[in-house]
Each structure stands twice: as structure tokens, then as C-alpha cells.
Amino acid sequence: MKIAFYGTKPYDRVWFEPMxxxxxxxxxxxxxxxxxxxxxMAKGYDAICIFVNDYVxxxxxxxxxxxxxxxxxxxxxxxxxxxxxxxxDKIIILRVPSYSPEAVAEFSMAMLxxxxxxxxxxxxxxxxxxxxxxxxxxxxxxxxxxxxIGTGKIGQSMIRILNGFQMHVLxxxxxxxxxxxxxxxxxxxLFKNSDVISLHCPLNxxxxxxxxxxxxxxxxxxxxxxxxSRGGLIDTDALIDGMLEGRFGGVGLDVYxxxxxxxxxxxxxxxxxxxNLARLMTFPNVLVTSHMGFxxxxxxxxxxxxTLENAYALENGLPLVNQVGKEMVS
Ligand code: NAD
Numbered sequence: 001m002k003i004a005f006y007g008t009k010p011y012d013r014v015w016f017e018p019m020x021x022x023x024x025x026x027x028x029x030x031x032x033x034x035x036x037x038x039x040x041m042a043k044g045y046d047a048i049c050i051f052v053n054d055y056v057x058x059x060x061x062x063x064x065x066x067x068x069x070x071x072x073x074x075x076x077x078x079x080x081x082x083x084x085x086x087x088x089d090k091i092i093i094l095r096v097p098s099y100s101p102e103a104v105a106e107f108s109m110a111m112l113x114x115x116x117x118x119x120x121x122x123x124x125x126x127x128x129x130x131x132x133x134x135x136x137x138x139x140x141x142x143x144x145x146x147x148x149i150g151t152g153k154i155g156q157s158m159i160r161i162l163n164g165f166q167m168h169v170l171x172x173x174x175x176x177x178x179x180x181x182x183x184x185x186x187x188x189x190l191f192k193n194s195d196v197i198s199l200h201c202p203l204n205x206x207x208x209x210x211x212x213x214x215x216x217x218x219x220x221x222x223x224x225x226x227x228x229s230r231g232g233l234i235d236t237d238a239l240i241d242g243m244l245e246g247r248f249g250g251v252g253l254d255v256y257x258x259x260x261x262x263x264x265x266x267x268x269x270x271x272x273x274x275x276n277l278a279r280l281m282t283f284p285n286v287l288v289t290s291h292m293g294f295x296x297x298x299x300x301x302x303x304x305x306x307t308l309e310n311a312y313a314l315e316n317g318l319p320l321v322n323q324v325g326k327e328m329v330s
Pocket of ligand 1: 077078097098101104149150151152153154155172173174175200201202203206207228229230254255291292293294295
């Protein structure tokens with residue numbers, strides 16, 4: 001199988017190059033992300049392999065189909081960046097549904113602890129021998145209430161971590177499950193009663209801007225918000241307004257609505273034209289990271305393994321256990 005591998009970073013090659021050889025795949029690594037301009041580079045390939053900031057819309061599905069590309073191999077769990085309905089009967093979509101939920105949940109907790117205890121600021125200060133504590137006071141998490149939105153694999157892992165901090169955990173999910181050390185409540189109750197809110201649901205038409213002006217108005221003053229899920233879950237304008245009104249104790253954003261083309265790139269010498277992103281960076285209690293919740297050795301290895309297993313199953317007519325179908329989108 002010939003695979004055009006978009007958005008390649010050095011750390012992708014570390015895992016995919018040797019494993020791809022073992023499978024006998026012919027992988028062509030492309031640095032550019034997959035978009036309307038670069039999709040034509042897939043001509044002559046059987047499959048394309050893409051990541052979260054690549055996209056494939058309906059027009060590109062038709063282009064790929066005409067070029068006889070048979071599959072889109074997502075090296076991610078989320079599939080909001082592909083027009084799944086348009087791909088039906090044309091191109092098979094395969095994903096990595098789970099690689100290390102713990103990687104993302106642990107990172108969510110790291111973000112929460114950072115914006116609460118301001119360790120990022122303390123690090124910079126002490127390196128400069130500024131040993132002052134002014135402005136570095138946080139709050140105890142012990143006995144506080146956390147709200148988890150989305151109780152899938154990552155949400156469940158996050159609940160276990162929050163339980164470890166002896167927090168009372170509220171959660172919301174339209175498909176509740178049993179056996180969690182957490183209490184399912186309505187979204188409104190979760191917003192009203194949580195000291196910490198962590199987002200772990202997928203981005204779809206129901207969840208886009210689930211954190212909006214109205215939701216923020218319901219939240220406790222001084223609430224901590226962490227988003228390691230997808231940027232589109234938060235209405236950034238409403239978040240900035242809430243920040244300016246002093247409503248948040250701290251905010252951790254591993255994902256951002258307009259992250260495409262910025263995240264995963266070194267833009268340190270560029271003029272940043274995204275005013276919202278620039279504004280977010282000015283708040284002392286906002287931590288923005290570059291969509292890296294997944295980024296552990298264990299997760300990277302599992303992503304490569306499952307992505308290539310998906311390709312192998314497709315090539316050999318085996319059951320496609322990780323196929324994404326139109327019934328999975330609302
Ligand atoms: P999952 O499919 O196991 O769980 C998602 C949960 O969200 C499900 O229980 C589902 O019922 C629930 N859900 C669906 N609609 C909802 C709604 N309207 N309100 C609340 N909950 C809703 O997925 P997962 O593996 O736990 O991943 C969650 C998300 O994390 C992914 O969709 C992806 O966007 C994100 N993610 C981010 C990173 C990162 O590096 N930052 C890595 C992996 C995944």
C-alpha cells in the first residue's frame with residue numbers, strides 16, 4: 001500500500017518509519033498539512049494519513065475519489081476535520097479510537113495545576129532569582145467540586161485523577177454510564193456548582209460553543225476551565241469577555257478554535273494576526289499549549305501501531321474495526 005503521510009513532523013517519522021517498513025508499506029512523508037491546495041499530492045497513492053489540523057472537506061473527498069485514493073487514515077481519535085457524510089460510499093475512513101486516554105487526562109490535570117498554582121510563573125521568577133510570592137497564591141483542590149463534560153475514555157480517566165485529589169466530581173454526558181465515582185447532573189447544574197470544569201466531549205453540532213456567554217454567566221466566579229478536547233467547544237469571544245470581567249480563576253487551553261496553521265508550527269518570527277489568540281496570551285492566568293495532550297511515548301507508539309494495523313486490515317480484507325461511518329456524526 002502506498003500512503004501519502006501529511007503534516008509530518010520529526011517525531012512522527014521516529015515511530016512510523018520503522019513500523020511502516022515492517023508492514024511493507026510505501027510511506028511518503030509530506031511536511032505540508034492536507035488542505036485544498038495540497039490534496040493533489042495524494043495522486044498515485046492508495047491512502048492518505050492525516051492528523052488533527054489537516055482537513056478533508058466534501059470537495060476534497062471528490063478529488064481524492066477521482067484520484068482513486070481508497071482510504072483516509074486518521075492518526076487521531078477525533079474525526080471532526082473530515083466530512084464523513086460526503087465520504088460515504090467513496091472513501092473509507094479509519095481512526096485510532098483510543099491510544100492513551102491517560103496521556104490526555106494527565107495533561108489536563110497538569111494544566112489545571114499550572115493555572116491554579118502558577119508554577120509556570122514561579123519557574124520564570126526563580127530562574128531570575130525573584131523569590132517573591134506576590135501574585136502566586138492558588139486554591140486547594142481537595143474537597144472542591146470538579147465538573148467533567150463527556151465521560152468517555154478520557155473523561156473517565158480524568159474522573160479517576162480528580163478522585164485522587166479527593167474532589168467531589170459532577171459530570172454530564174448524554175450517554176451516562178454506571179460505576180463512576182462521579183454524579184451525573186444536568187449541564188446547568190454542572191456549570192453552577194463546579195469550581196473546576198474540564199471538557200472531554202467530541203466536537204460536533206451539539207457541542208460547538210458548549211462554553212458560551214450563557215454558560216459562563218452560570219459559572220461560579222473564580223472557576224477554573226480546562227479544554228484539552230477541541231477548540232470549537234469554547235466560544236473564544238465569550239471566553240475573552242469572561243476573562244476581562246474577572247470571572248475565571250484560570251484557564252488551560254490545549255486546543256483553540258482557530259489553531260489550524262498555527263499550532264504545531266514555529267511562528268515565533270511571524271506577526272500574529274489572530275487578535276483573539278494574541279489577547280488570550282496576555283492574561284497571566286491563561287495557559288495555552290499547542291494541542292499536545294496526546295504527546296507521550298506510549299501514545300505515539302500506540303497511534304503508529306493502530307494506524308498501520310488499520311491500513312493492514314484494509315489491504316488484506318480483514319474486518320475494519322476502527323472505521324468511521326456516517327452514523328457516528330450528528
Ligand atoms: P470518547 O468517544 O471515549 O468519549 C467522548 C464522550 O463524550 C462520550 O462518552 C460521549 O457520549 C460524550 N459526548 C457526546 N456528546 C456529548 C455532549 N453533547 N455533551 C457531553 N458529552 C458528550 O472520546 P475520548 O477518547 O474520551 O476523547 C474525547 C475528546 O478528546 C475527543 O473527541 C478529542 O476531541 C479529544 N482529544 C484530544 C487530544 C489532545 O491531544 N488534546 C487527544 C485525544 C483526544
